[in-house]
Amino acid sequence: MQHSKTTTQQTMPNTKELEDFVTQVRRDILRQVHKVNSGHPGGSLGCAEFFTALYQDVMEYSSDFTMNGIGEDLFFLSNGHISPVFYSVLARSGFFPIEELCTFRLINSRLQGHPTTHEGLPGIRIASGSLGQGLSVAIGAAEAKKLNKDSHIIYTLHGDGELQEGQNWEAIMYAAGNKIDNLIATVDVNGQQIDGATDQVLPMGNLKAKFEAFGWDVLEVKEGNNITKVIEGLNEAKSRTGKGKPVCILMTTVMGHGVDFMMHTHKWHGVAPNDEQLENALAQNPETLGDY
């Protein structure tokens, strides 16, 4: 299911195909972190629909990767620890061989624990992992698009806990103050972070009111693990670009979605399943497109 920037409409897959894609991505996530007994499955599983929606439906891009991405929509992952979902979707969207997923977090791999440009992995435009930096980078890329008279859109993803980093709020203020309206920032509202529920660790209050107070156009996707709803939300957000305001999607997901014993807890934020747990988790997500 490779995309080309000119043929989005012709190649748009149907819902069943997208759901199969999501299921395969979940298998990839689980198998990647299990093999090296490290990585972050929880947030990755929760965002499988979002990444699939972006790369298999919404974004216009070429899988023939160039760093500058002129004439393409660009995506920046700010919460880089959910690299397993990013790698799976990039590989299955044609950026690099699917077999390479078996090198996740291994020595001499391009698939570092957190995404980076350093080893030249196609699809990655910035290193992320140290939290809170992605929105600023995305704003820079959005400013470059405007200077280049390139009407394509910049997409980002951030964790909700990540918003505790202050740099986000510098960027949120700048984007509204400077009418960065070619930017759609999605926050993965799963309510969990490593030490526990976000409300327990550091309550962030009403995020919608906060973004709106800063001058953003905010929409909510309440079913972030429903591929149809995620696509609808992204398309609605897209229709709100170019109107003088940056657009924020508050997307509610379930951390660990798709694996019953990983859901609704922070426990699997940064813990890999053992052999038995993997078997159980994979049984809940049967192979669709073929394992790597």
Place this chain on the structure above:
Amino acid sequence: MKKYTNTGNKDTRSGFGAGLTELGKSNENVVALCADLTGSLKMDDFKNNHPERFFQIGIAEANMIGIAAGITIGGKIPFTGTFANFSTGRVYDQIRQSVAYSGKNVKICASHAGVTLGEDGATHQILEDIGLMKMLPGMTVINTCDYNQTKAATLAIAEFEGPVYLRFGRPKVANFTPEDGKFEIGKAVNLTEGTDVTIIATGHLVWEALQAAEQLNESGISAEVINIHTIKPLDEEAILKSVKKTGCVVTAEEHNFLGGLGESVSRTLAEHFPAPQEFVATKDTFGESGTPEQLMEKYGLNAEAIVKASKKVIDRK
């Protein structure tokens, strides 16, 4: 001994501003970002001539570094401007991840470095920035000595692909390098030839080193002065060639002796040609309020300090 003439005191930051003005006309990909210090950084001309390519970020340096990293994606060449303290220590992790590790073509331009910032005091007088920046893999670190050299360096780094830290200062100091001289990144400039001691200086201390060499010459000591404007990558060949001739070295910089030019020179010598070295630098201390001249004297960063260090290091040969 070759003599140098001060053509009139000028601030190095104005050299940066002049270079940026020229880049505005000559290179349409150059963009400038500033964190509410446009006047101090002498970026007004660029801002007025090219408002579409100037980004006022506000007092938000972390966001500025991130935006600079992002705007390279699309082929732009961003020059960020703020004080050296806020250009480095305040945003170290942003530079580390979004610029250096990501290999972005960002030019971090830092004014008001060192104690010569003066009366504002230690909160603003960073003496650790060379160390912070030179430790980052892939980062080029430049500290220019006068107006002309700062202008030339500003033009040169636009042509260079990769992250650069360009350090300059606030006060008006001697302007003595050639106007419109060519700036070669990573290439030492031999200012005087000598046989008794090598004086390796960077930034504001280069002019002081020349004054020291004249004083030493009067007392029969022949000093070879080298202007190291690029601390990383270091021109080891030029340093070794000189020290092999003189047998000793004084390093001079407006920076902490931990992590600065001096330690880079020490490492080079330790690896290839161990020789006595004296450090004219601040000695693991913060600065304080005062005039630039008073502070240079109090912290031992002037010609007199270099003369003293030279005599001492010659005795140690």
